[in-house]
Amino acid sequence: MSAHDDLPKLLDDCVHCGFCLPTCPTYVLWGEEMDSPRGRIHLMQQHVDGEPLSGPMVEHFDACLGCMACVTSCPSGVQYDRLIEMTRADVEREHERPLKEKAIREMVFQLFPYRRRLRALRGPLRAYQKSGLERLVRRSGVLERISPSVAAMERLTPPLGKARRLPELVAARGERRATVGMLTGCVQGEFFPGVNAATARVLALEGCDVVIPKDQGCCGALSLHSGREDEARAFARRTVETFESVDVIVVNSAGCGSAMKDYRTLLADDPAWARRAEAVAAKTRDFAEFLVDLGPRAKRSPLPVTVAYHDACHLAHAQGVRSQPRALLAGIPELTVREIAEPDICCGSAGTYNLFQPAAAGELGDRKAVNVDATGAELLVAANPGCSMQIATALRRRGAGIAIAHTAQVLDASLRGLGRDTVVARRS
């Protein structure tokens, strides 16, 4: 991240009031100062004061989900989001990780940001899921013994269906109201192709020409949120190049949207790119944010479903988008929205967190699943692929069956008059 010298100054903003503690998932789990935002800021200060990045220190930084709930709850305006990103970058630069950990991390970062590599995996994964091998492997616990991270990856993979390619342009229905670029995302695109298709359809039905550049790559969110700055910048530059010609960029994945809105800071120190990055950041909109601003035009058909809406951290805390998805859902006739208890506490997905910290992520997932289950809703709506996979897995562990969909899929069903079965039949 830019302006690294700012770190000591940003640390000074913390007045140690502790208001962040109850919203921090790891403090909620373990009740320890070092695993709270206030404690981590203290650790960062120790590092600034000359303490080397020791194993215990890194452990507590790694345990942070980066959910940004503390940013929302801080009355002093501490920019913890920037602090943790800078600190993670320090960790990557200065700290030597154990070999096995390094290998797993490298595998994740060489796989997830690359759609082609993910796509190449789809075929074998589908075969694995269909052949019954999946059940066998899970029962044997063999992956757990190889690496808990690998086991987590396997567990989290959603049931894969066929993926249809999206065209490069989906034309507006009726009079055109806007032309938007659409980010398809890596995980969203390969593991949840239905979400992208629904997003494009809804935008078109609401009168938007949807431009879906074929050669788009990863936005850099995973790398940015894990301290891999140079990698993140390279992804960001490419995404800026791809999308700078459109007026608005609509993003249906919370983590991606939040990273793209951060391009300004990410590329601030790069004179050739700073202004272009700022421009792209300024026209990035979350799907729900954009549609609420645009206003509804297409007719909503009734969808008699009880829905629990889950706030993705990178949507609610990082982008401040809370009311818009709820407004979109509430605009659907006969649909009931229920709130989930402890909405501010992360589900444990948090980008790569559930891969690198599977135990903590599992506990948080279970906590979220209990709260989701308690709503009695038939459908869970979340606007981030990571959350969907994480909560679905946790619900399965509980033996609770609930359908999961993205806001776009629910709207799509209503706009096209498909009826409730299309959304509630999609079991987790």
Add this chain to the structure above:
Amino acid sequence: MEPRLAVLEARLAALLGSEGVITDPVRLRTYECDGLMNHRATPAIVVLPNDAEQVAAVVRECVAAGVPYVARGSGTGLSGGALPRADGVLIVTSRMRRILEIDIPGQRAVVEPGVINLDVTRAVRPYGYYFAPDPSSQQICSVGGNVAENSGGAHCLKYGFTAHHVLACEVVTPDGELAELSADAPGYDLLGVFVGAEGTIGITTKITVRLTRVPETVQTLLAAFDSIEAGGTAVSAIIGAGVVPAAIEMMDALSIEAAEAAVRCEYPPGAGSVLIVELDGPETEVAAQFAEARRLCEDAGAFEIRVAADDEERALIWKGRKSAFAAVGRISPAYIVQDGVIPRTALPQVLARIDALSAESGVRVANVFHAGDGNLHPLVLFDDAEEGAEARAEEVSGAILDLCIEHGGSITGEHGVGVDKSRYMTRMFTDTDLDTMQMVRCGFDPGNLCNPGKVFPTPRLCGEVPGVRKGPHPFEGKADLF
């Protein structure tokens, strides 16, 4: 590490497991201060017990080793009451956060000390009850900490302090025994001694709190005045008229600016002071008194009055006030939160004197206070990067306390004495007063190991001759009697 601490560490690890004992220096340092950052000490050992028996066992080990110990809840205290001892053990209750029992017909709940204040209310709200003490940090401060500090809050004007809402405490005495102190028990009111003792005579491990019925109706108004004086006049007029508001809070221009920057509370622009008046109770009574309070604000010169139409608007009004302390971080690099009390009637004079102090010294002072009971929270602002700025701020801060004492008030309303204000105790009490208080303390903690160095200006051992008295101290050599 000292050998006796190393031995103690091993014994504590055997008791609590490695999960419950922290000894890594980097981790220990994150516990070096509570909500007050200008006093710091890294504890030798931190323990995170899971239940009362573990707390008692830890205390027994400390006593056996002759090592001092300090209890800490969420670490939000503003007087350094939970400041650790570098040569001691910090007993953190943040894992003891179970609500053990909710007894709605009996209007009480039993909670562990690490339970967060607001979580008690969250748990009983569906039944139409709440836990009345509401410190501004209620979203994170622990009930155990509330008991130690006898915490108040905006609504203690009508509902009283924590002491009025605690029915019983299970405590670990300084010799490591579990004892039950109850408000119902005949004889000396030991619970009364315990609540507010700032952790110097034991650690509470279980608290039976009183639950209060959610009032039938709540009405909140925000009145904006040109000056602090006009706001002060309104406060006196309201209380003088016999209206007992649930809360009556005042903020000056500087603290409004901070709150605005932090939470965009949208208080009327240009206000020299704002007053938040909240009334609760039966609908008819509130309606009549609310109209009167409103009229009295207008009479005092309020240029804008807003009435909260619903809970959401009420929350917004309160948000500015409740976040004010931390929000000052937005307008000043550093600040001291002062806590003093004056008779309500002296409000205008004292505020004028604080203004003068601020002008003379060039140190900015933001004022936030529980105006109804004269509890002032001046926030003394300074830049810690500037040489000597902190010392100047400390001086102004101390002078404000002198003002409070001079007007017949007190050096603390609700934040406690802790380590930060022990030096001011002599300004309020004579040596004899302090000696007498020490005797009470020694009665519970003859070994002087339970949060030593807090509250009293000159810590001394229980057998020691206090003051300049001639002859043997009446308690000398007899401390073990207590």
